[in-house]
Amino acid sequence: MFARTERLLLRPGWAEDATALAQAIADEQIVRNLATAPWPYGLKEAQAFLDAPKDPVLPTFLLFCRTNSEPLLVGGCGFARRPSGGVELGYWIARAHWGRGYATEAARQLVEIARTLGITQLEAAHFLDNPASGRVLEKLGFKPTGLIAPRHGCARGGEAMTRLVKLRLEAPAQRLAA
Numbered sequence: 001m002f003a004r005t006e007r008l009l010l011r012p013g014w015a016e017d018a019t020a021l022a023q024a025i026a027d028e029q030i031v032r033n034l035a036t037a038p039w040p041y042g043l044k045e046a047q048a049f050l051d052a053p054k055d056p057v058l059p060t061f062l063l064f065c066r067t068n069s070e071p072l073l074v075g076g077c078g079f080a081r082r083p084s085g086g087v088e089l090g091y092w093i094a095r096a097h098w099g100r101g102y103a104t105e106a107a108r109q110l111v112e113i114a115r116t117l118g119i120t121q122l123e124a125a126h127f128l129d130n131p132a133s134g135r136v137l138e139k140l141g142f143k144p145t146g147l148i149a150p151r152h153g154c155a156r157g158g159e160a161m162t163r164l165v166k167l168r169l170e171a172p173a174q175r176l177a178a
Contacts, residue, residue: 009064011064024073032127035152039154060077063106087122111167125163127153
């Protein structure tokens with residue numbers, strides 16, 4: 001699956017992306033805000049991520065800024081199945097591209113993809129020491145569940161507190177009828 005926004009191309013990661021992925025994400029401040037990414041993160045970790053089996057129903061994407069020449073890898077986003085069965089939305093942006101609205105733009109597209117897939121609710125979480133991620137989720141309409149819970153952060157080497165949020169989705173037909 002591929003998707004485009006005004007400034008971004010969302011596409012699956014390919015083996016050829018390993019070097020660019022390793023360069024974009026190899027920043028401890030980025031990786032520590034992701035639950036499953038290890039630190040340090042290098043070419044070996046990028047290759048392992050790209051080679052790992054993917055859920056055929058819940059896509060993950062690399063984010064490329066569309067330019068006048070080659071697209072530039074600026075982050076990643078996608079869906080994951082939670083142990084509870086819920087669908088979680090996640091994203092990351094390379095530090096050189098923070099503050100440009102790419103996370104919001106990509107996550108907004110993910111919400112539309114979720115609607116198209118018939119997903120009726122999305123979950124997300126952000127570490128409490130990453131309030132910028134929480135602001136992205138709020139812009140998209142995610143509402144706090146009232147739960148603050150520990151979550152293991154691979155790069156953190158242990159648990160840290162996270163804020164849990166949810167977004168109820170309308171089906172595309174329901175939005176058109178309104």
